Amino acid sequence: MKNNSKIILLSVVLLMLATMTNAQPKNIFGYWVGKVDLPTAKFTTIFEIRKSAGKVDSVFLSIPEQGAQDLPGALLGMNSDSIIIFHSQLNRIFYGEFLNDSTIKGDWKKNRIGIPITLKKSAKKPELLRPQTPVPPFPYPDEEVEYTNPESGLKLAGTLTIPKNAKACPAVLLISGSGAQDRDETIFEHKPFAVIADYFTRNGIATLRMDDRGVGGSEGDIARSTSEDFAGDALAGVEFLKSRKEIDPQKIGLIGHSEGGLIAPIAAIRSDEVAFIVMMAGPGMVGEQILYEQNDLALKAAGMPDYAIQQNRLVQKNIFDVVKNEPDSAKVVEQLRMKLSQGMYAGMNEQMQKAIDDKIAGVTSPWFRYFLTYDPKPTLAKVKCPVLAINGRKDVQVPVSNLKAIYYAVQSGGNSQVDTISFKNHNHLFQQCESGAVGEYSQIEETIDPVVLETMKDWILKITAI
Secondary structure, three states: OHHHHHHHHHHHHHHHHOOOOOOOOOOOOEEEEEEEEOOOOEEEEEEEEEEEOOEEEEEEEEEHHHOEEEEEEEEEEEOOOEEEEEEOOOOEEEEEEEEEOOEEEEEEEEOOEEEEEEEEEEOOOOOOOOOOOOOOOOOOOEEEEEEEOOOOOOEEEEEEEOOOOOOOEEEEEEEOOOOOOOOOOOEOOEOHHHHHHHHHHHOOOEEEEEOOOOOOOOOOOHHHOOHHHHHHHHHHHHHHHHOOOOEEEEEEEEEEEOHHHHHHHHHHHHOOOOOOEEEEOOOOOOHHHHHHHHHHHHHHHOOOOHHHHHHHHHHHHHHHHHHHHOOOHHHHHHHHHHHHHOOOHHHOOHHHHHHHHHHHHHHOOHHHHHHHHOOOHHHHOOOOOOEEEEEEOOOOOOOOOHHHHHHHHHHHOOOOOEEEEEEOOEOOOOOEOOOOOHHHHHHOOOOOOHHHHHHHHHHHHHHHHO
């Protein structure tokens, strides 16, 4: 199958090249920008054609909304009328025709299927607009810090912000969602934690945001860690904050986003020194159930028909059953290869086998095994500090239904200091959105709704004023 695909691709290229000469149009060097219009999102597509000694030296592709920057491509042919560019990483060919010196009309082709795109010449490389991202200088101290988790011995690095002239101010430690995140929880060039830190610090609340294990200046391997390990990292951060004279050690809380909202309660029941927790789209039910609902909502938001959603859920269940019930790691791999390939693994090409093995590695990691079976309700029932849980009603990653589960779980342990708030038109990042689909995240300029920031700030200042 792989060889056939290459033969077809080569045939298309040769047919195109047969009609081309080495003539070069004017004004070819620089940035060519267009939009790929898909059913769920529009992606900015940037070709940069560089020169050396007056000739084309190299071609690079960037898709900012997907985090792709300067992917190397190959110029296969060009004349005064047409241009052909091949990108091996995407296995796609761009074939375009020059309408004039500043416009190319073409198609992104893969397996003979093309996506139309029109490129316009640009004087500079476009950047995604992220107006809320804080830009220095800041009206408060902004300090690079390091500390060690005594349990693991790992060094953790991050940024501490403290209100100017602060004395005994409240403080929060920010805990990121799943995956290897930097201290700003950067996603699609949004920096939610930087935005939260800036807003809070300007309003009298100190913040500490850290690189996850193995990211930036922090040591460790996130793939071999679980939420329990990350709770230990958070508590090490609380101890660090207690050492700062500008901060009231009785007013240090945790804000966790997504999986961070699962980690915060774990940390809170392990230490009496956590004064409060804020769960931003935090789980309130078993991980397996979260993943099922996440799958259904995400595919529905993407326009997938109901029968396809149900088929996808069945595949998920088959995978999860093996991961949960088979203790032998070798047998887990064997069974998952059988299920994911429908018994055809041995006959697949190397690329297809790798795709299956990568998926298996993801669902058999220590982190995933822990998350799949972890039920946060017993932990929430043991939390004694004040709790604020917030969610977007259009969140397709952690559904708003989790708020009810969190509320009753906390109250079941005798803690009446729990508040839940849902935001009507907000997604998992607490952006104001249309459908909540993941594909929208990069399209929205807003990083986090200011109303959400104000809601968290007001609650924290009220709790810490008591």
